[in-house]
Amino acid sequence: MTTTTLIIYFSCSNKNAAINVFLYLASMNFNFYFLQSVFEIINSQSGDVYFINWGLLNTYNIIALACALVGFVLYYWNKQSKLSSLLYALPISGLLAETIGVSIYLYNYHTFLGQFVFDFLSFIALGYWFYKKANNKFLYIITVIIVSSIGYFLVYHSFL
Incomplete structure (x- = not known):
């Protein structure tokens, strides 16, 4: 991702x-x-x-x-329109959902530490970078929370 x-x-x-x-x-x-x-x-x-x-x-x-x-x-997202904040948040939301899913899997089965560390550091770095570039910070944060929750429960929750 x-x-x-x-x-x-x-x-x-x-x-x-x-x-x-x-x-x-x-x-x-x-x-x-x-x-x-x-x-x-x-x-x-x-x-x-x-x-x-x-x-x-x-x-x-x-x-x-x-x-x-x-x-x-x-x-x-490079067009700097009203939707650019939403578009910046989408890959970060997917990365957060994956990080949450992998962290739960790591806790339960004690495996995938490398993937968890990479996903977590990528989420922090890209999340901060895209947050700085987003025009509407509130829309960015709300989108990350909502889409990552939906992504986690639709994709990762069923495998855990």
Whole structure:
């Protein structure tokens, strides 16, 4: 979430942001499944080797395409309109929801400490940075609270 937010922030246009986000996420997906297949071939004891799990690769690439569309819209935070404070708050809300979910998982199962530390520090740094850039600080804070609560209960709460 952090790297995708930074890719959107440092893009030069909304089209560029969408393309960059899609290429970044799709290449991560392909590299993960390609390397998984290579390791499976190397470590395989039987002749049954499936090269790439195309179903999951396609599923995650469709999600990458959806994230690219989100990046296209989020780039408009640079327009300094009334909606820019809301747009600045959306990725921070997702990061806060993830941080809360990972912290509860860390407390219960004593794992994912690295992810928790990275998410927490990213939330603090990006949250402060975007707070300073937001025109309407009240709208920014309210959006972070409401959207992160909704995101936590819709996405992360069911897994804990």
